Amino acid sequence: MPVSRQQGFTMVSAIFLLVVLAALGAFMLTFSSVQHTTATTDIQGSRAYQAARAGIEWAAFQVLDPAGASVVAPTNPAWPNFPACPAGPFPVAGFAGTNLAGFAVTVACVRSDHTEGSMNVVVYQLTSTATGGAGSYAVTRVINTSVSKCRNPDAPAPYEC
Template sequence: MMNQTAYQHRLNPPRVHGISLIAVLFILIVLGGLAAVMAQMGATQHAGYLLSQQGKQAYYAARSGLEWLRHQTLENGECPAVSTVVISGFDLTLTCEEVVETEDTDTLKIFHLGSHAQKSAGPFGMISRETRVSVWLRSS
């Protein structure tokens, strides 16, 4: 029975066991790894987006504190007494420094204003932003 014809060979193919199982397992492992990497990338991207949003909130909280400080300074002509405020969960530290300069007969008041917003109870740790501005008032 050594010499089989092609027809007989097709009727009784040689038995190969397990090769397709190895290929299927390899494909499943590769696809599982790709799915895990894609899930990790999605989670990282989502965390970056949330961190960016909290940074924007901190910036606008600091900016609003600075605008309030500027308004109070221009309205009263001197630094206001408030130094800390809480806005939307952000602790604002407001600073004002007054410098008086004299040029000829004019007296200039220069106010260096600063606002620092900080939030420490977040899912990503501490978020903080700082804004500064200088305001000049001229009095004769």
């Protein structure tokens, strides 16, 4: 019987399979790492959105709260002023012990006065920016909204339109 020349074929097949399996393992590791980073960033983005929303709600309360209106003196002491744009930092200390801890929130406000007939209308443009996280997990969310308040000098107190 002649000697077969196919010796070593099994070795080549085994090395080929090891290379393919190693490449597949490296791909799976990379894919898993990207999935983990994406999920973490998504959660941080949701938290940043909620922090920015809290900033908008805080600013809207500051301008819509009836107790925030001052009184014009001395010409018409019963006529309430419109609140000024919210000043001072947003109270991020309220986030302590929550999932929003670690987010910095800034609130900006632009006020514009308008007259419609005998009614006075003030429009507040509110912008809340929340930033949190670090490195590849850093996220920022910005929310813009407008809030208006109307006073009618011909209406009884509290002069709402």
